[in-house]
Structures are given as structure tokens and as C-alpha cells.
Amino acid sequence: MINKIFSLEQIRVFKNLLRWTVIILPVSIVIGSMVAFFLWALNLSIHYRFEHPWLLYFLPFAGLLIHFSYKLYGKTSEKGNNLILDEIHTPGGGIPKRMGPLVLVSTVITHLFGGSAGREGTAVQIGGSIAHMFSKWFKLDTKETRMLLTAGVAAGFGAVFGTPLTGAIFALEVLTIGRIQYFAIFPCLIASLIGDLTVSAWQVHHTTYRIDTFDIPNYFETYFSLNILLLTKVVIASIAFGLSSLLFAQMAHRLKKIFLSLFRKTWIIPIIGGTIIIILTLVLGKPDYLSLGVDAEYPGAITIPSAFKEGGSDTWSWLWKTIYTSVTLSSGFKGGEVTPLFYIGATLGNTLSSLLNAPVGLFAALGFIAVFAGATNTPLACTIMGVELFGGEYLIYFAVACYTAYFFSGHAGIYSAQKIWARKG
Amino acid sequence: MINKIFSLEQIRVFKNLLRWTVIILPVSIVIGSMVAFFLWALNLSIHYRFEHPWLLYFLPFAGLLIHFSYKLYGKTSEKGNNLILDEIHTPGGGIPKRMGPLVLVSTVITHLFGGSAGREGTAVQIGGSIAHMFSKWFKLDTKETRMLLTAGVAAGFGAVFGTPLTGAIFALEVLTIGRIQYFAIFPCLIASLIGDLTVSAWQVHHTTYRIDTFDIPNYFETYFSLNILLLTKVVIASIAFGLSSLLFAQMAHRLKKIFLSLFRKTWIIPIIGGTIIIILTLVLGKPDYLSLGVDAEYPGAITIPSAFKEGGSDTWSWLWKTIYTSVTLSSGFKGGEVTPLFYIGATLGNTLSSLLNAPVGLFAALGFIAVFAGATNTPLACTIMGVELFGGEYLIYFAVACYTAYFFSGHAGIYSAQKIWARKG
Incomplete structure (x- = not known):
């Protein structure tokens, strides 16, 4: 009986998992190392500016330089994240x-x-293109290449x-x-774990965020573990987060179209774009909205942590x-788009927290994950990201915020290559 | 442009969500109240014994009494959780x-x-049958009934x-x-939140578990945020968790078949079953494995918290x-099966922690969620349960444990009405 219970199936699963671990190991060490280098160089360039x-x-x-680099050497690279998603949906086009x-x-x-x-975007494209390279070397079939x-x-x-688990679910x-x-959950989990470990091994660190503790004023009875008034405020704020995801996705899509219809010579577009950024910064009189928005250019600058x-x-x-x-x-x-989405969400959360008389740290955190969830249609990954970045205490608010934003962000997220399995409601 | 961006879609989604909230509210208050009553009565009966x-x-x-109650009054109730799952897959049979x-x-x-x-099982059947009742009253169509x-x-x-989020994902x-x-994520999230709130409102409380803090001895370099040795131990333990899920599911299935083939008069089966339990308890000389296993019958009893x-x-x-x-x-x-699965997992985790020289609290928690994940094929819900019960600190170990157990538990979990979308590997 024992033999029949622990059949050959477990051994097959074990072999399969072992095989994937061996395949994934070099791929994700290379990806992790390149991402570590990228984070290091990015940090250097931000502080240099x-x-x-x-x-x-x-x-x-x-912008002109980037434009011509892609024009001359990019091949299909210009399509960015969508190229990776397309290749996963229907392998064959190549990366x-x-x-x-x-x-x-x-x-x-x-x-x-x-x-x-x-x-x-950069990390996803680094990951996708390196994985594609290895899939050729390993001579994987279509299904394995997708994985x-x-x-x-x-x-x-x-x-x-x-955030390894977020990476896998995302x-x-x-x-x-x-x-x-779940077809690729195992390779994904191994890959993102090793990717994350590799970055740590290169001694590259991530920003840590903290939600200040707050007293929840108890408007109802003390035996409610969840505060209904706070939950209502979270839902209201999250509808706003979802709409701001929609605004972001639509603005990016439409601006691109408008630029393309206005300028037949496409190299003019980055010059115009760069000039608009310069003018905006001169008009606003501060550089807070440039670049990543994580580190402060001067004391008192508006950043994600602030x-x-x-x-x-x-x-x-x-x-x-x-x-x-x-x-x-x-x-x-x-x-x-993701770090700017974090920025948009955290600052919108800050604004809404004073309008709604709600804890600022919590609402900044909710905006951080929910605007991203709405724009990329990944509510579960973003809920998990909330736990990986801010801890598990507010899990249920994270989930409510991400799913609410997801419902209100429409179907056209920032990735046009995303498929729709089911309408939202 | 603003009008076009915030199109009618958002208003439709809003209406739809509002409609579902109104539908769900009475249903889940009734379910929550009945579950609260159940937990209260259960607690009373356990302590009375x-x-x-x-x-x-x-x-x-x-056993005889239960047997004849189901025989005479049960109609199709005997099928238990599987009846609920079947009805969700293909509505029409009724509950x-x-x-x-x-x-x-x-x-x-x-x-x-x-x-x-x-x-x-009891809670799921209470939930399913009450929801079915309301779906008739509300005259919902097939798709809405499923939701x-x-x-x-x-x-x-x-x-x-x-554990509201776990309930929704589960x-x-x-x-x-x-x-x-995600077809029913919104109704599920609202329902499990209100269900949980209702139980709290009835002042019925849940057991809290705590993972004792431990020092992770750092065998590698200090800059690893994840400990590779600990992770390896977690994977080894989780293979054991998955195999024990398989053992449980197979033993339950096979024993049922054996009983049915041995006794043509089915009312003898509960008498035999009950007698085996009595004999086992007399032989072992202690009552630790009876009933739920959460509260201790005497100081020093083996329970989930112990x-x-x-x-x-x-x-x-x-x-x-x-x-x-x-x-x-x-x-x-x-x-x-779930609380016994928690018990099996936590005690197996305890045993493995001394074999593997690993932190006992963490491994008990991993077993708690992973054996359940393997037996019900719900690794994600169990990962989330880890956060809802034990906090977010060990999230990545929770995920690795649940998915590993899931891979090693085979395809025949404890719910035979579960469908297979994709083989595990």
C-alpha cells in the first residue's frame, strides 16, 4: 500500500523540480548580477545629477541619443516589456x-x-532577454521557453x-x-529567490519603508478586530487610486499617439519631451518630480519615503x-513605470489621508501598492508586495486596496500585450 | 478627454460592486452568525468532554446517531464539501x-x-448551503449563483x-x-470580511498562535537577507509535509473503501470506527489525539499550540x-479535515525541527500551513494564512513550504470534486 501511495508521480515531480532548479540557477544568477549592476549604476547616476x-x-x-540607439541597434527592443509578454504568450518572435x-x-x-x-521595465527586460538567451543555449521547447x-x-x-514572492506572483x-x-510557479519562485539573493550577495541594498504606528480610533465596539470606518476610508481612497492608475495608463498611451501624429520626424519627439520636462521644472521651481523619486535631492524634497x-x-x-x-x-x-507609480500612489495616499482624516503612513503604503496594482492589473502580487515591504499587520487593508483599485482601473493597463481572460465586472 | 478616460465602464463596475455588496451583506451576516454559534457550541462540547x-x-x-440522521434526513448532504464544489462547477443539482x-x-x-x-468542512457547508438558499430567494442566474x-x-x-483574506483566496x-x-474575488472578499466581522461581533474569539523569535545562525555571509541553509531545511521539511498530506488523503480515501467493502450493512461502520478510536486511546493511554486538538485537556497535553x-x-x-x-x-x-491537518503539520514540524536542528516555532508554523496546502491543493491561500495567523516576517518561507508541499502531495487531495486544470509537473 505504501508503495502505491507514494507512487512514481512524486519521483517524477522531484526530478522535474530538480531539473528546473539546475536550469534556473545560472539564469537567475546572471539576471541578479546584471540587476545589481544596474541598481548600482542607477544610484550613481541619480546622485551625480x-x-x-x-x-x-x-x-x-x-533623448535623441536614446532614440537613435534604438533606431540603429535596437531591432525589436523598442517594444520593451510588451515584447517579453508577447513572447511568453506566443513564443517564436524572439527577443x-x-x-x-x-x-x-x-x-x-x-x-x-x-x-x-x-x-x-529595465529589470523585466534584462530578465526576459537573458532568459531567452539561455533558452536557446539549453535548446528548450516552446512550453519550456515560456516557463x-x-x-x-x-x-x-x-x-x-x-521582493522575491512578489516577483514570482507578478x-x-x-x-x-x-x-x-501555476504553470511556472516553481521556476518563478526559485528564480526570484536566487535573483534577490544575488543582488544581496553583490551588497546592493533596497530602500526600506516604514508605516508609523497609529492608534485606530474605535468608533464602533471594541470587539471588532477590523475597523469598519477605516475600511470604508480605505475603499474610498482605493477607488481614487484605481482612477489615478487609469489616468496614468491613458495619459501615457494618448501622449504617445499625439506625439506620433504631430511629428512625422520621430527624432523630434524626445527633444520636445525633454524640453517639456525642463520647462515644467523651471515653472514649478523644484526638481522633486525628476528621476526616480526615492532619494531626496535636498532636505525636504518630496520623495516616496517623505x-x-x-x-x-x-x-x-x-x-x-x-x-x-x-x-x-x-x-x-x-x-x-513602477517606481513612478509608487510615487504617485504614495503622494496621493498622503493627500487623501488628510482629506479623509486617516493614518498617513498606512494610506501612503496603500497608494504605493494600489496604484501599481491598478495600472498593471496585478492585485495579488501587489498585496504580497505590501507584506514584503511593509509587514503583514495590515494585510487585509492591502488586499482591499489593491483589488478595489484593480476594479476601477479599466482594462487597458500600461502593458498592451496583456491578455484579458475575464472582464472585471 | 477626461470624459473619455473615465468612461461609463467605471460606473458600471461601481454599480455591479454595489449590487454585490447588497446581495452579500445579509448572506454573510447569516453565515457568520451561524458559524459563531457553531464555534460557541463546539467549544462548549469539547470542554464538556x-x-x-x-x-x-x-x-x-x-456515530450510529449521525449515520441514521444523514440516512433519514440528509438527502444529498452526505456528500459534504464535494457537493458544494460540484454545485459551483455545474450548478443545478441543488444543495x-x-x-x-x-x-x-x-x-x-x-x-x-x-x-x-x-x-x-462544517463551516464551508454552512456557508455553501446558506448561500444556495439566498440564491434561490434572490432568483440569481447560473453565473451569479456560482459567484x-x-x-x-x-x-x-x-x-x-x-482569516478573511485566506477565506477569499481559498x-x-x-x-x-x-x-x-478572479471571477468572484470581490464577492468572496466582502463575504469573508463580513463573515469574520460577524463572528467578532458575537464575541467569539479565535486561538492565537505565536512563533517564538529565534536567532538564525548565519552560516554564509551576513549580507544575505535570506538564509540559504535554513531555506534548504525548509524545502526538505516541506517535501515531508507534502508526503504526509498525500498519506492523509490516501488513508482517508482507502479506509472508506475498505470499510464499505467489509460491511454491507453500513450502519456498522460508525460503530467499528468509534470502537477503533476507543481502543487506540486505551492503548496509547492518553486522550491527546481526540477531538480538535487546539485546547489542552490536561496540563502538558499535546495540542497545536504546544x-x-x-x-x-x-x-x-x-x-x-x-x-x-x-x-x-x-x-x-x-x-x-483542516484543523487535524493543522495538528498533523504542526506536530510533524516539531519532530522535523529537532531532526534538522531548526527553529521549532517556525517549523511548526510551516507544517501547520503546508500539510493543509498539500491536502487541499491551495498553496496560495495557505501562504496567506501564514501571514494572517503568524505575521508577515517569514512570508517567503511560508510560500516555499506551501508550494513545495503542493508539488509533492499528488493530484488526489481530500476534495474529490476538485478539478485539475494543469498537472503539477
């Missing part, structure tokens, strides 16, 4: 090897000259934010709106960051 | 209204006389363990091996609980 603020005036030329290095250098240049962008590519995305994402959840399949404190953000900071980032990315600069 | 241990000798007769009260009373009787069983039933399962599960994840669909401490469990406690519970449930007693 802090000391040399005049670099901003060269942003249009930096150019140069995609990784190209997006890495372009992102660093974007940030060196003050473009408002993120870094997840390895998905794992590459997980490794890149997990490594760049230091890679599976981002493919299709409305469901998650948004977790009262007074750490202006009322309209979220809107300015939306405009800055849409302009930057739709005019051909490189990076990603 | 503690004071009157001779009740155990009437276990065979209690008898009496299922809820019947399983509630039978479970309380099972525990009053010392049967080794759980409570999630409401799923939400009912979420409400029951979330309420019985005080209800969606348990339906099909290999994927999660397994979190060094020496709080015997080497083979997990195997005894597996045998006790398989015998109890396969001979017609009622309850559920």
Missing part, C-alpha cells in the same frame, strides 16, 4: 540579446539627465525591488487579466508625477 | 437547506464524544478561522488545481493524528 543639476538641460539630447544592455544603459542615461522614470521567460521576468522583478499574474495559472510622513507631499504631487512620467516615457526615454 | 472523559465510550453510538444545521449538530456531537475531526456559492464558502472559511483556489480565476514549543509534541504524534482522523472521518463522523 543631484550634484550637477545643470545636467537636466541636456535631457533633450539624451534580441542586446535588449538587456541597451535598456540598462538607456535607463541610466534617462536618470542621469533627470527623466522621470522607473526601473522595473523560463516567465521565470526571467520573476527574477528581474524580485531582484530589482528585493510574473504569472501580469500575463493575463482575471486569472493566475510621503509616509505628514506634510511630506504637496496636494497635487501625484498629478505632477503623472504628467512628468507620461511625458518622459511617451517621448522615448527608458526605465519603467 | 474534558470534564466527562467517559463520554468517549459512547462514541460508537454517537439541501438542511445541510447546514445537520452538519453543525453532527460536528458538535462528533466532538462531544471525542471523534478526531475539524471544523472547516454567491463561492462567496458563501469564503464567508464560512474566513469566519471559522478568523474559495477561489480550491475549485481547480493549477489556477485561480507543538510550537520544544518538547511540545511526540515523535509520532503526527502519524497518530493521521490515523485517528482518517478513522473518524471515513467511518461517517462529521467535522472537517
Whole structure:
């Protein structure tokens, strides 16, 4: 009986998992190392601009440089994250090897000259293109290539934010709106764990965020473990988070179209985009919305960490960051959308917390994950990210915020290659 | 442009969510109240037996009573959780209204006389049958009925363990091996939140567990945020957790078949089952493996909370609980498998922690969630349960444990009505 219970199935599963571990190991060490290098270079370039603020005036030329690099050497790299998603959905089109290095250098240049962008796009593209390279070397079949590519995305994402489980779930959840399949959960989990470990091994560290403790005033009875009034405020704020995801996705899509219809000579677009950023910064009189928004250029600057404190953000900071980032990315600069989405969410959360008389740290954290959840249609990954970044105490609020934002962000997220399995409601 | 961005879609989604909130509210308040009553009655019956241990000798007769209650009044209720899952997969067969009260009373009787069983089955059946009742009253169509039933399962599960997010994810994840669909995430989340709140409102409390803090000895470099040696131990232990899930599921299935083939008069089965439990308890000389296993019958008894401490469990406690519970449930007693699975996991974790020289609290917690994950094929819900019960600090170990156990538990979990979307590997 024991023999029949522990049948050959377990041995087959074991072999299969072992095989994937062996395949994933080198892939994710390479991805993790490249992401570590990227984070190091990015940090250097951001702080170099802090000391040399005049670099901003060269942003249009930096855009021109990136534009022509992609034009001349990029092949299909221009399609970015969507190329990776397309290749996972229907392998065959291929991903150019140069995609990784190209997006890495372009992102660093974007940030060196003050473009408002993120870094997840870069990490995902590094992950996807390296995984694709290995899938050729290992001569994997179509199904296995899909798994390895998905794992590459997980490794890149997990490594760049230091959130391994989020990376694994994100890679599976981002493919299709409305469901998650477990087909690649094991490779993804291994890949993002090793990716994250590799970054740590290179001694590259991530920003840590903290939600200040707060007393929940108890309007109802003391025996409620959940506070209904706070939950209601979270839902209201999260509808706003979802709508701001929608605004971001639409603004980026439409600006790109508008630029393309206005300028037939596409190299003019980055010059215009860079110039708009310069003008905006001169008009606003402060550089807060440039670049990543994590480290402060000067004491008192509005950053993601500052948004977790009262007074750490202006009322309209979220809107300015939306405009800055849409302009930057739709005019051909490189990076990603996620860190700007964190910024938009955290500052909007800050603003809403004073409107709703709610704890600022919690609402900044909710905005941080929920705006991202809405824009990428990955509510589960973002709920998990909440736990990985801020701890498990507020899990249920994280889930409510991410799913509410997801429902209100429409179906056209920032990744056009995402498929729709089921409408939202 | 603003008008076009915030199109009618958001208003439609809003209306839809509002409609579901209104539908869910009464359903989950009723479910939550019935679960609260169940938990109260269950607690009473368990402690009554503690004071009157001779009740155990009437276990065979209690089994007989349950057997004939189901035979005479049960209609299709005998199919238990599988009936609910079947009805969600293909609505139409119906769920008898009496299922809820019947399983509630039978479970309380099972525990009053010392049967080794759980409570999630009861909660899920209460949730499913009440939701089905409301779906008739509300005249919902097939698709909506599926959603409401799923939400009912979420409400029951979330309420019985005080883990709302786990309840919602469990209800969606348990339906099909290999994927999660979001079709009912909103009703599920609302339902399990309100179910949980209702239980709190009735002042019924849940057991709290605590993982003692431990120093992770750092065998590698200090800059690893994750400890590779500990992770390896977690993987080894989790393979054992997965195999023990498999053992449990197989033993329960096979014992049922053996009983049915041996006794053509099925009413003999509960008498035999009850007698085996009595004999086992006399042979072992202690009542630790009877009933739920959460509260201690005497100081020093082996319980789930005691397994979190060094020496709080015997080497083979997990195997005894597996045998006790398989015998109890396969001979017609009622309850559920989940709390016994928690017990098996926590005690196996305790045993493995001394074999592997690993932190006992952490490994008890990992076993707690991972054996359950393997037996029900719900690794994600169990990962989340880890956070809801033990906090977010060990999230990544929770995920690795649950998914590893899931991979090694085979495809025949404890719910035969579960569909397979994709093989595990």
C-alpha cells in the first residue's frame, strides 16, 4: 500500500523540480548580477545629477541619443516589456540579446539627465532577454521557453525591488487579466529567490519603508478586530487610486499617439519631451518630480519615503508625477513605470489621508501598492508586495486596496500585450 | 478627454460592486452568525468532554446517531464539501437547506464524544448551503449563483478561522488545481470580511498562535537577507509535509473503501470506527489525539499550540493524528479535515525541527500551513494564512513550504470534486 501511495508521480515531480532548479540557477544568477549592476549604476547616476543639476538641460539630447540607439541597434527592443509578454504568450518572435544592455544603459542615461522614470521595465527586460538567451543555449521547447521567460521576468522583478514572492506572483499574474495559472510557479519562485539573493550577495541594498504606528480610533465596539470606518476610508481612497492608475495608463498611451501624429520626424519627439520636462521644472521651481523619486535631492524634497510622513507631499504631487512620467516615457526615454507609480500612489495616499482624516503612513503604503496594482492589473502580487515591504499587520487593508483599485482601473493597463481572460465586472 | 478616460465602464463596475455588496451583506451576516454559534457550541462540547472523559465510550453510538440522521434526513448532504464544489462547477443539482444545521449538530456531537475531526468542512457547508438558499430567494442566474456559492464558502472559511483574506483566496483556489480565476474575488472578499466581522461581533474569539523569535545562525555571509541553509531545511521539511498530506488523503480515501467493502450493512461502520478510536486511546493511554486538538485537556497535553514549543509534541504524534482522523472521518463522523491537518503539520514540524536542528516555532508554523496546502491543493491561500495567523516576517518561507508541499502531495487531495486544470509537473 505504501508503495502505491507514494507512487512514481512524486519521483517524477522531484526530478522535474530538480531539473528546473539546475536550469534556473545560472539564469537567475546572471539576471541578479546584471540587476545589481544596474541598481548600482542607477544610484550613481541619480546622485551625480543631484550634484550637477545643470545636467537636466541636456535631457533633450539624451533623448535623441536614446532614440537613435534604438533606431540603429535596437531591432525589436523598442517594444520593451510588451515584447517579453508577447513572447511568453506566443513564443517564436524572439527577443534580441542586446535588449538587456541597451535598456540598462538607456535607463541610466534617462536618470542621469533627470527623466522621470522607473526601473522595473529595465529589470523585466534584462530578465526576459537573458532568459531567452539561455533558452536557446539549453535548446528548450516552446512550453519550456515560456516557463523560463516567465521565470526571467520573476527574477528581474524580485531582484530589482528585493521582493522575491512578489516577483514570482507578478510574473504569472501580469500575463493575463482575471486569472493566475501555476504553470511556472516553481521556476518563478526559485528564480526570484536566487535573483534577490544575488543582488544581496553583490551588497546592493533596497530602500526600506516604514508605516508609523497609529492608534485606530474605535468608533464602533471594541470587539471588532477590523475597523469598519477605516475600511470604508480605505475603499474610498482605493477607488481614487484605481482612477489615478487609469489616468496614468491613458495619459501615457494618448501622449504617445499625439506625439506620433504631430511629428512625422520621430527624432523630434524626445527633444520636445525633454524640453517639456525642463520647462515644467523651471515653472514649478523644484526638481522633486525628476528621476526616480526615492532619494531626496535636498532636505525636504518630496520623495516616496517623505510621503509616509505628514506634510511630506504637496496636494497635487501625484498629478505632477503623472504628467512628468507620461511625458518622459511617451517621448522615448527608458526605465519603467513602477517606481513612478509608487510615487504617485504614495503622494496621493498622503493627500487623501488628510482629506479623509486617516493614518498617513498606512494610506501612503496603500497608494504605493494600489496604484501599481491598478495600472498593471496585478492585485495579488501587489498585496504580497505590501507584506514584503511593509509587514503583514495590515494585510487585509492591502488586499482591499489593491483589488478595489484593480476594479476601477479599466482594462487597458500600461502593458498592451496583456491578455484579458475575464472582464472585471 | 477626461470624459473619455473615465468612461461609463467605471460606473458600471461601481454599480455591479454595489449590487454585490447588497446581495452579500445579509448572506454573510447569516453565515457568520451561524458559524459563531457553531464555534460557541463546539467549544462548549469539547470542554464538556474534558470534564466527562467517559463520554468517549459512547462514541460508537454517537456515530450510529449521525449515520441514521444523514440516512433519514440528509438527502444529498452526505456528500459534504464535494457537493458544494460540484454545485459551483455545474450548478443545478441543488444543495439541501438542511445541510447546514445537520452538519453543525453532527460536528458538535462528533466532538462531544471525542471523534478526531475539524471544523472547516462544517463551516464551508454552512456557508455553501446558506448561500444556495439566498440564491434561490434572490432568483440569481447560473453565473451569479456560482459567484454567491463561492462567496458563501469564503464567508464560512474566513469566519471559522478568523482569516478573511485566506477565506477569499481559498474559495477561489480550491475549485481547480493549477489556477485561480478572479471571477468572484470581490464577492468572496466582502463575504469573508463580513463573515469574520460577524463572528467578532458575537464575541467569539479565535486561538492565537505565536512563533517564538529565534536567532538564525548565519552560516554564509551576513549580507544575505535570506538564509540559504535554513531555506534548504525548509524545502526538505516541506517535501515531508507534502508526503504526509498525500498519506492523509490516501488513508482517508482507502479506509472508506475498505470499510464499505467489509460491511454491507453500513450502519456498522460508525460503530467499528468509534470502537477503533476507543481502543487506540486505551492503548496509547492518553486522550491527546481526540477531538480538535487546539485546547489542552490536561496540563502538558499535546495540542497545536504546544507543538510550537520544544518538547511540545511526540515523535509520532503526527502519524497518530493521521490515523485517528482518517478513522473518524471515513467511518461517517462529521467535522472537517483542516484543523487535524493543522495538528498533523504542526506536530510533524516539531519532530522535523529537532531532526534538522531548526527553529521549532517556525517549523511548526510551516507544517501547520503546508500539510493543509498539500491536502487541499491551495498553496496560495495557505501562504496567506501564514501571514494572517503568524505575521508577515517569514512570508517567503511560508510560500516555499506551501508550494513545495503542493508539488509533492499528488493530484488526489481530500476534495474529490476538485478539478485539475494543469498537472503539477
